Amino acid sequence: MPVVKSAAFDVDTYLAELPADRRTHATVLRDLCRTELTGYTEVMAYGMPNYQYGGTSEIAFAVQRNYLSFYLMRDDVREAFASRLADQDMGKGCLRFRGPAGPDVELVRDLLRAVARDPGGRVC
Numbered sequence: 001m002p003v004v005k006s007a008a009f010d011v012d013t014y015l016a017e018l019p020a021d022r023r024t025h026a027t028v029l030r031d032l033c034r035t036e037l038t039g040y041t042e043v044m045a046y047g048m049p050n051y052q053y054g055g056t057s058e059i060a061f062a063v064q065r066n067y068l069s070f071y072l073m074r075d076d077v078r079e080a081f082a083s084r085l086a087d088q089d090m091g092k093g094c095l096r097f098r099g100p101a102g103p104d105v106e107l108v109r110d111l112l113r114a115v116a117r118d119p120g121g122r123v124c
Contacts, residue, residue, distance in 0.1 A: 011042055011049045022063050025102035029061045029070060032105065036112035039119060053119040059112065067096040070108060077114045084110075 008014035011030060015023050026049075033051050034042065037059065040051040048062035048071075060071040071094045072078055078085065078093070084107060089096040097103045 006044070006047045008044055008047075010044060014044060014049060018063055021100075022068070025068050025097070026061065026063055028105065029068070029103055029108065032103075032108050032112055033059060033061075036109060037116050039116075056120070058115055058119075064096075067098040068103060070095040070097065070103065072111055072115075074115055076118070077111060080114060081111060 006014050006017060008017060015026055015030065018026060030042075030049060033040075033049075037051050037053075040053050040058070043050050043052055043057075045052075045057055046060070048060050050057040051059040058073050060073070062069045062071070067089070069091075073093055085095070088104075088107075089098065095107075
């Protein structure tokens with residue numbers, strides 16, 4: 001199972017490499033990104049799915065050994081959602097989803113919609 005970096009050349013291959021349970025959660029994130037980030041390009045970068053606007057990655061996700069990472073590379077959106085993110089398992093720029101419940105779909109959708117409202121915003 002990939003840990004952060006994958007040699008996959010596209011997101012379909014990346015997802016196909018994952019165990020079924022992990023693939024389900026990663027597919028939820030992909031579907032949300034593809035739905036909400038119109039005008040963004042889906043690419044593999046840094047060994048994980050990335051969503052770029054104007055060639056700059058603003059969102060990414062990766063299946064880690066113990067969790068699913070959702071990378072929010074927009075400082076402005078993280079700041080705007082500080083109160084909702086305060087109780088989340090966070091790294092500097094990533095949200096970690098652990099356990100069988102998978103990603104918080106409502107939170108991720110809201111974050112993606114905020115990113116999409118101002119594409120090309122301030123990236124960390």
